[in-house]
Amino acid sequence: MTRIPGDARSQADDDAPPLEEAGASIVAFPDGPLLVRGDFELVDPDGAALPRRRKTVALCRCGASGLKPYCDGTHKQIGFKATP
């Protein structure tokens, strides 16, 4: 983006999310996974990035996923309950 002094659009870095949305949010879905959106890193205990193919991810919290740390929908089969 061409930066024009005084142009409101030039105040944020090109790749940065809008200011009011900076950071990440985690939504705990009832009976389901943790949905993580926004600006975050998912790493192993040594700090190395885990394979990640999408911006928003669902993290397993029932313990039964075959794709951990991601959710694969198995919580529905095992009748996992959590509120929220």
Place this chain on the structure above:
Amino acid sequence: MKQPSARGPVSELVLGIITGTGPAGAALAGLSDAVDEALESTPDLLFDDDLQLTLFCLYELHYSGIDGASTDWEWNPSLIGARGKIAAAMEQRLRREVTLSELPAATSEAVAAELFRITGEAGGPSMSRFVAKEATDEQLREFLINKSIYQLKEADPHTFAIPRIAGRAKAALVEIQADEYGGGRPARMHSALFAKTLRELDLDDTYGAYLDTTPAITLASNNLMSLFGLSRRLRGAAVGHLAAYEMTSSQPNRLYSRGFKRHGYSEDAREYFDEHVEADAVHEQIAARDMAGGLVEAEPELLGDVLFGVAAALYVDELMTVQIMDAWAGGRTSLLHSGAASTV
């Protein structure tokens, strides 16, 4: 899309009109009566090859177009009229068939709970368990061919709903669709992943390549999405339909992948299914609560249509699964031409 072959008088009339092989004036004038006659005499519109192919071609003018058909036909009033008649009959057929249980409260939480209940109880034979454990190589190919009509334009019909909804529901629909379209990476588009699977099995990955061998009920499953997607009135049903797809996808795709692995197919061939296990575990949460639930909270009068969209999606796709699996159980092909699943 390549021009398909006509399957009866109405599709012959329409294909003749749009590809300019007949005198358009007389054909256009007779189209309305021809559609009426076909609708009156069909035993079941959902299984009617001539009418489902006609509807598919008329909708296709709004997607990739049809080879040899001028783009001017897209909004021709006589064609739109014919399309509207078949679409209205299909909607009536489904509204009669699909009974909704007592409606939940018009809150995101109640709608999501009801959607998880309905999609969790969806009955019928299990294509995914069959593919995982029993399907032959030939049946895997037929499975892909039946899917190819939609999956090579995966997500497109529901995208039409984006400008028709607002706020939380719109943001959720766009978040899902952005993922369907690869998050900005063309090779990660779900349609591109499916094309790769077809190529890995030496099948033709051209959009519509297998249309001529696809049974009416598979076309009906596709037409249902266009019927919902192309109508603002039915935006609730479009949202419900997408939610039903996202909420019945993760585990079946795990089983599909297992079936292709059983036959020795590579990770590249299975990537489409593996991607859906992970993607749809994300999408189903967003679809149920933010998209469907968010839409109902914003427009409570759409609650019934959201649930109708869910039920219609499950009903039509169950009919399709039953027909395909019945054919296989009887030792027959599920396609219209035997040998169509041979490699290219």
